[in-house]
């Protein structure tokens with residue numbers, strides 16, 4: 001008889017949300033994570049932006065994914081007694097007149113989420129800017145720095161968390177279930193982020209890893225109720241007066257560590273943009289588990305049907321993880337279909353070549 005148990009590997013935003021929905025469905029599970037400091041989930045701003053790029057294009061599945069994320073993080077925050085998510089606008093400082101023009105053009109096409117600030121000068125006490133500001137609303141900040149440890153403590157209190165590096169040598173997969181050490185389960189689901197690109201079950205998937213950095217600043221005079229955007233993003237980072245400033249996208253890198261070059265260029269940008277004093281208090285870097293098609297990997301392996309994956313969140317883990325974690329749980333429990341563009345089934349051919 002099947003035990004119904006699930007082993008989850010990884011507690012970034014993907015594993016956190018996947019285990020949340022396992023708990024919501026009263027499933028028996030155990031989560032294994034080696035608690036590294038510089039995972040992307042611990043480096044991210046936590047921003048959920050309804051539009052993307054300088055052409056302010058509405059993000060994929062915005063009408064489903066964004067309200068779902070808001071509701072889910074709200075419920076998690078209430079259970080854990082923390083503020084997990086805040087709704088706020090993004091103030092988009094136009095870097096030049098052309099950007100303002102293209103924003104206005106988009107507005108005139110009735111694009112959702114965007115408008116012009118009523119008073120162009122309302123932030124002139126805090127920032128240097130010449131070409132006005134657009135407003136993107138609503139956006140959200142997910143406070144991952146608070147949410148991830150609070151969820152880990154919750155799981156620890158329930159005896160559902162193992163703090164160790166997952167060891168593939170101890171994993172046995174058969175047609176009827178999986179065994180890890182002395183843990184027997186029906187299914188194992190890998191939410192292992194960048195490590196997924198070296199996971200023997202999923203290393204053939206088209207990952208397109210890229211590195212990003214951020215500095216954390218203390219700027220007590222800066223109003224905290226907005227996210228600010230110019231050549232970088234400046235976002236409230238969970239504590240009064242603390243902001244996250246980033247980022248960059250580097251596809252060829254020597255290691256995952258912070259670089260002096262990023263720190264210098266970010267400092268230069270902040271010095272010319274901010275009118276208020278600030279102090280750098282931290283510098284972070286991590287590699288994003290991005291994919292060639294910019295869509296996540298969600299589903300069960302076509303050959304090893306008891307082995308699942310929730311990965312490939314790229315730059316948008318905070319918005320994508322809740323919806324696709326829920327879909328994967330529904331898929332495992334009730335065989336519900338997974339959204340086609342995210343479904344692992346699109347890679348059946350390549351994964352059929354997996355040799356273990």
Ligand SMILES: Cc1cc2nc3c(=O)[nH]c(=O)nc-3n(C[C@H](O)[C@H](O)[C@H](O)COP(=O)(O)OP(=O)(O)OC[C@H]3O[C@@H](n4cnc5c(N)ncnc54)[C@H](O)[C@@H]3O)c2cc1C
Nearest residue numbers: 010012013014034040041046047166193195212316317318
């Ligand atoms: C600078 C930067 C800024 C970003 N800003 C944003 C943002 O504002 N908004 C947004 O939505 N996204 C942002 N992202 C992207 C976001 O961070 C990722 O999409 C997301 O964190 C991916 O989460 P994950 O849980 O899939 O992977 P990860 O965060 O990598 O989590 C994987 C977990 O698995 C664990 N693990 C892996 N292998 C093993 C093993 N063998 N044994 C045990 N544990 C293991 C790791 O320790 C880790 O805890 C940003 C990324 C970077 C780098």
